[in-house]
Amino acid sequence: MDNKPNLNSIKPAAFAGMMGRRLKAIATSSAAPVRDLYDYPANRLARELHPSKQYLRVAAIEAHSDDMKTYTLVPDKEKGTAALAWFSAGQYLVIALKVGGKACSRPYSISSSPAETLEGRYRLTIKRVADGTVSNHILDTWTVGTSVLASAPMGDFTYEPLRDAKTVVGVAGGSGITPFYAFAKAIAEGEEDFNLTILYGSRTLEDAVFSEEIKALAAACPRLRLVNVLSDVSKKPKDAEKGFITAALIKKYAPENEPYSVFLCGPQAMYNFVDKELEGLGLRRKFIRHELFGEYFHPENDAAYPENVAESFQLTVRIAGKSQTVACPRDTSLLRAMEAAGINAPADCRSGRCGWCHSQLISGEVFVPASVDGRRQADKLYGYIHPCCTFPLSDVVIDVPPLPYK
Template identity: 50%
Template sequence: MSELKSINRFHFLKLNKRRQQVIAAAPTTPVNPGFPVGKLAAALHPQAQYVKISAIKEWGPDCKTFTLVPDRQRGTTKLAYFQAGSYISVRLQTDTANLVRPYSLSSRPRAALDGYYQITVKRVPNGIASNYLLDHCPVGTPLTISGPLGNFTYLPIRDAQIIIGVAGGSGITPFYSLAQAIADGDENCRLILLYGSRTVHDILFHAEFKQLTQRCDRVQVINVLSDEQRPGYENGFITADLIQKYAPTDEQYSIFMCGPQGLYRFMKQELRKLPLEQKWVRQEVQGEAHDPHDFTDYPTGTASKTVQLTVQINDHRQTITVPTNQTLLQSLERNGIAAPAHCRAGECGWCHSRLVSGRVFAPHQLDHRRAADREFHYLYLCCTYPLSDLTIEVPQPEI
């Protein structure tokens, strides 16, 4: 430590000038994309993938699983490999909006090597994207998607080898992918899954999980029904007591959660009852922000209901009227303006844009910007609300 304190920090400024000289003297020839490392990066992290819907499985009137395969006519011949728990973003162009929505991959990771992905979409009340996919995207529909993204994945260096999964509704999808990866030998962990549904008819992948658990003893599924009682099923809600009933008593475990925001709010209270450090708790992103008045730090006295938003994307400049109770990302999309986005919850930073002028509100619990972003007036479109007329610079979206 004493040696570190003796280092003259100004010495690094001289090194920085030397570095700039070396960069300036270097050739401008682009790196050969044919190098093996370049090919690998392009295969694992494509900016965009072009696919089409090859099959649809209906789980009822409000839920479908879409199978996506490469659209060779548009240039995609292979799909990027992914780790269980990843998601993809889907670009949707409706009659009135230009949308990007994230959907967890429900297929096994090996499916990518076999040439397909699967996403499972459940209808959301007043949800523009989910309703459009369910009602207007038949087999053969072309789609533009991102490469695999997200951090809701198992990492042995960080997570316990035993995972207690807590899922609700369509939050089952990343766990189904993980369960298949465990059964295939692609993940070296054990999954004990508590899955909350209203009735037995609302359970997604019910038969599929039964078949999987019969051939793999490292996956256990406990279905929890809130609205009915049946033999062989737990009744009520997923609570701390229920977790302790199935969790090991002599081994460390991690808790992974995925589901609606109501599930997270309820589990936040329940997990306080467990002798479990926060570092062992993981959850998928909370979902999209909606009414800003739901946040306790929203400034009072914001009387205006609409403001003028000027958007600069490269050389294109446009001014639109937007409501103050929608995020900037929602307002751009609903005015047909394509904006960069992936997680829609303030985590990934893909919608990173610059505030040129005006006042905005970013809820503290969703504001994951770096200190430098705040200092130099950068914001995340997905969790920022306008408070006055404003101007923003937005990057060109990749998908």
């Protein structure tokens, strides 16, 4: 007798029945075409949240000044966008257009609230900037009725309740107020659940667009507060601060005995200044969140930039098997060089973060500033780059994914 554990109690003949069950299951099922992918709820919701493109139209324009306008964008049903994608306050749209026949794109924070998408509108507030090819083009050419090609909402400058403190001190500079306007509305509408005190830096009160609107929201919503911080005034105005957004000022408006998060959105000079100030506050890193840095200029000023780099190089771009060689000055990102040559390459955040421009470096030496190097570790090992924040140090050959066709 065999006392070892064994399988003798199982009949091997059951094997034969296995195929019978399969054949029966197949025989009794429908021969109709298989279910459409977007008939499945998860796929439908994924497409609703992240459409590959949104076709929009300018429905209204509000001029805050000659140099700053808010555009109301509505779905262009004729082109196939029936409804706007939902978003989280703080997210942006990437607008793709052509300037002088050359394709380019820029991210713009949505200044409307998520609830407004249900009413069929996004609002983008755009400010004129020196050498701002796209922004200036928009301000000069968009009229009511203009067709606009936009991405789905994207970006992670959002409030996350399991991560962020219950109170956020917002540091806004110039047009960096736009996501905070969306946050403020979302809080007032009950969509977001946190306290927000915005320190809004501008030269004068006249420059501080949306101040009145946000103050009006705050008047009815005790969770909101806006403090103007004015740099170009001779003395401290009533109900506002004079000077810059310093550590002392943040401390003055932050809660005293509880944690708070600091959210920053503004020009690079503001980040550089306020980041230094924040060092003195001893905040944990998790409580400091930045919106996109924006495009990186002047790599030569970076401490890690090598010496004796030539003025300009040849950039060879391969897309879908076709090759083209263009000039790329050393202080120009590979993406900018492609755009200048009329090459339509993928680009969304333009800040090294979103990864949409992910491309393969075939040959050549490049410089990627560490502060905007959002690549995966293996990307660095295997020679993959984000052209939006990569600069040539020699002649360079890259392979760039084509833009998706559709």
